[in-house]
Amino acid sequence: MKKRNYNLIIGLTITGVLLLFTLIGQFWTPYSITETNVALKNAAPSLEHLMGCDNLGRDILSRVMKGCGTTFFVALLTVAIGSVFGTIIGALTGFYGGWLDRIVMRINDILLSFPSVLLVLIFISVIGKGKYNVILALGILFIPSFVRMVRSEVIRYKEQEFVKSARVLGAGNMRIIFVHILPNISVSMLTTAAIGFNNAVLAEASMSYLGLGVQPPEPSLGRMLSEAQGYVFNAPWYAIWPGIVIVLIILGFSLISEGLRKMTES
Amino acid sequence: MKYVLKKFISLLITLFVISILTFTAFSVIPGDAALAKLGIDASPEAIAQLQEQYGLDKPILERYADWAIHALQGDFGQSFNYSRMSVSELLATRLPVTIILAVMSLLIIVVISLPLGMLSAKFSGKWPDVVINQTTQVTMAIPSFFLGIILTVIFGIGLKWFQVGGYVSPDKDFWGCVRYLIFPAIAVAIPKIAMVVKFIRNSVLSEINKDYVRTAYSKGNDENQVLYGHVLRNAMIPVITFLAMVVAEILTGSLVIEQVFNIPGMGRLLITSISNRDFPVVQASVIYITAVVVVINFIVDIIYQLADPRIRTS
Numbered sequence: 001m002k003k004r005n006y007n008l009i010i011g012l013t014i015t016g017v018l019l020l021f022t023l024i025g026q027f028w029t030p031y032s033i034t035e036t037n038v039a040l041k042n043a044a045p046s047l048e049h050l051m052g053c054d055n056l057g058r059d060i061l062s063r064v065m066k067g068c069g070t071t072f073f074v075a076l077l078t079v080a081i082g083s084v085f086g087t088i089i090g091a092l093t094g095f096y097g098g099w100l101d102r103i104v105m106r107i108n109d110i111l112l113s114f115p116s117v118l119l120v121l122i123f124i125s126v127i128g129k130g131k132y133n134v135i136l137a138l139g140i141l142f143i144p145s146f147v148r149m150v151r152s153e154v155i156r157y158k159e160q161e162f163v164k165s166a167r168v169l170g171a172g173n174m175r176i177i178f179v180h181i182l183p184n185i186s187v188s189m190l191t192t193a194a195i196g197f198n199n200a201v202l203a204e205a206s207m208s209y210l211g212l213g214v215q216p217p218e219p220s221l222g223r224m225l226s227e228a229q230g231y232v233f234n235a236p237w238y239a240i241w242p243g244i245v246i247v248l249i250i251l252g253f254s255l256i257s258e259g260l261r262k263m264t265e266s
Numbered sequence: 267m268k269y270v271l272k273k274f275i276s277l278l279i280t281l282f283v284i285s286i287l288t289f290t291a292f293s294v295i296p297g298d299a300a301l302a303k304l305g306i307d308a309s310p311e312a313i314a315q316l317q318e319q320y321g322l323d324k325p326i327l328e329r330y331a332d333w334a335i336h337a338l339q340g341d342f343g344q345s346f347n348y349s350r351m352s353v354s355e356l357l358a359t360r361l362p363v364t365i366i367l368a369v370m371s372l373l374i375i376v377v378i379s380l381p382l383g384m385l386s387a388k389f390s391g392k393w394p395d396v397v398i399n400q401t402t403q404v405t406m407a408i409p410s411f412f413l414g415i416i417l418t419v420i421f422g423i424g425l426k427w428f429q430v431g432g433y434v435s436p437d438k439d440f441w442g443c444v445r446y447l448i449f450p451a452i453a454v455a456i457p458k459i460a461m462v463v464k465f466i467r468n469s470v471l472s473e474i475n476k477d478y479v480r481t482a483y484s485k486g487n488d489e490n491q492v493l494y495g496h497v498l499r500n501a502m503i504p505v506i507t508f509l510a511m512v513v514a515e516i517l518t519g520s521l522v523i524e525q526v527f528n529i530p531g532m533g534r535l536l537i538t539s540i541s542n543r544d545f546p547v548v549q550a551s552v553i554y555i556t557a558v559v560v561v562i563n564f565i566v567d568i569i570y571q572l573a574d575p576r577i578r579t580s
Contacts, residue, residue, distance in 0.1 A: 125292075
């Protein structure tokens with residue numbers, strides 16, 4: 001009897017609903033995200049404004065919808081940078097080995113043993129703050145985890161029978177790596193990507209919270225939390241909604257990665 | 267002894283590499299400190315004068331050597347932003363706060379994770395294991411700064427267990443400071459508990475099927491005696507190494523949480539210095555935090571070696 005993979009199902013459901021919510025927000029929001037209204041300053045949640053209004057009287061639901069878009073955008077690009085470069089570097093060093101492999105792995109180990117937020121902070125202080133700089137910094141920092149995973153999997157597969165048969169049939173090295181080996185490790189790659197998404201969302205929220213990431217007036221969940229903090233006395237909902245959405249996004253991705261891991265184990 | 271020496275040399279190399287990297291990183295960026303301080307409208311003469319004062323007109327190698335020699339003596343130069351404060355003075359007031367916070371978070375993590383991890387392993391696959399696993403999965407998803415805000419609302423504003431923004435310096439009142447730091451420490455610790463619990467659980471489970479465990483049972487020990495007397499000691503060895511990694515995570519977690527609870531530690535200093543482009547302070551903070559992480563790794567390697575003689579001989 002096969003046990004249902006609840007982690008994967010719940011994770012995909014949460015992420016799916018949030019994606020839908022975000023997609024709608026890209027084309028339609030209940031109210032304008034920049035229009036301020038003094039009369040609605042810190043208004044409590046009501047039927048007109050389901051999540052209430054912020055300190056400038058802007059509709060929080062609309063801003064959360066748009067802010068999710070920013071979060072997903074940053075996470076997607078970050079993981080894309082990390083996975084593309086990480087896969088190429090990991091596949092090549094794993095396949096060919098040699099001194100280059102040793103140097104790359106040494107650098108990789110140093111980077112991985114380091115707290116990533118600290119590295120992003122250094123990066124940001126060098127290249128300046130802003131959304132695209134955070135994407136660049138995070139993307140580069142996610143390369144090592146992909147390198148390590150892809151490299152070890154490639155090493156595992158490169159001596160197997162099907163690779164040898166492919167070689168006998170005349171396949172070149174590049175074809176063996178990218179057509180024969182990589183499809184076999186796609187689930188591991190998805191798992192690493194899901195963990196990457198998880199970390200990217202958290203890191204983007206932290207950076208924006210610290211004021212180093214997404215800059216106003218563009219809405220961002222992390223930024224909203226830092227603005228909300230000044231009003232927790234009279235408008236606690238301003239902090240709670242963006243926070244809950246961040247938690248749900250992260251929870252969704254971590255459930256997916258956990259579910260994928262279980263899938264590879266069984 | 268040879269092992270310790272080898273680890274020590276690798277510690278020095280890592281610190282050296284990091285110092286070179288941070289130094290060059292902050293040297294190649296356009297717009298140096300003189301420009302940042304005077305603004306773009308300043309006359310070239312004034313900029314040149316300030317550059318000379320900060321020593322920015324010398325070649326980069328000379329500047330690194332200069333900086334490194336002073337840094338080794340604990341002198342990281344002047345802050346561009348906090349006038350009349352040397353970087354070392356600034357750090358000396360900030361670093362202890364962050365360290366106290368980190369130590370408290372680590373204690374909370376260990377005190378909560380150890381029993382949960384053991385429980386999870388003991389009832390592996392049964393309901394306590396499932397409940398612990400699912401709960402920690404959720405707590406892991408809460409960013410520490412959001413948790414910090416929630417704790418402020420509930421315990422600071424609602425129950426008034428601590429005064430919001432009422433930080434006390436450890437020099438004035440050490441226990442008062444510890445009391446204020448309890449909630450920030452909890453906010454840092456809770457998201458990290460999940461991975462530590464999982465690690466302890468798996469470490470215990472991988473030991474439980476070994477021969478010595480069967481021997482211990484056959485000698486007439488009951489489950490608890492075997493678990494706490496035999497398995498725990500062996501299972502702890504990899505956990506110690508893992509905790510060193512957790513410390514690095516805690517340190518960065520506390521960088522963010524300091525912003526939430528208004529704690530004047532390294533994190534606040536680092537963030538404001540990054541915003542002000544106060545590079546001597548950023549450089550020194552990075553080196554300090556790195557040094558803490560590297561030294562902890564070094565100590566853990568030594569403990570590891572003491573705890574497991576097999577590593578010494580191999």
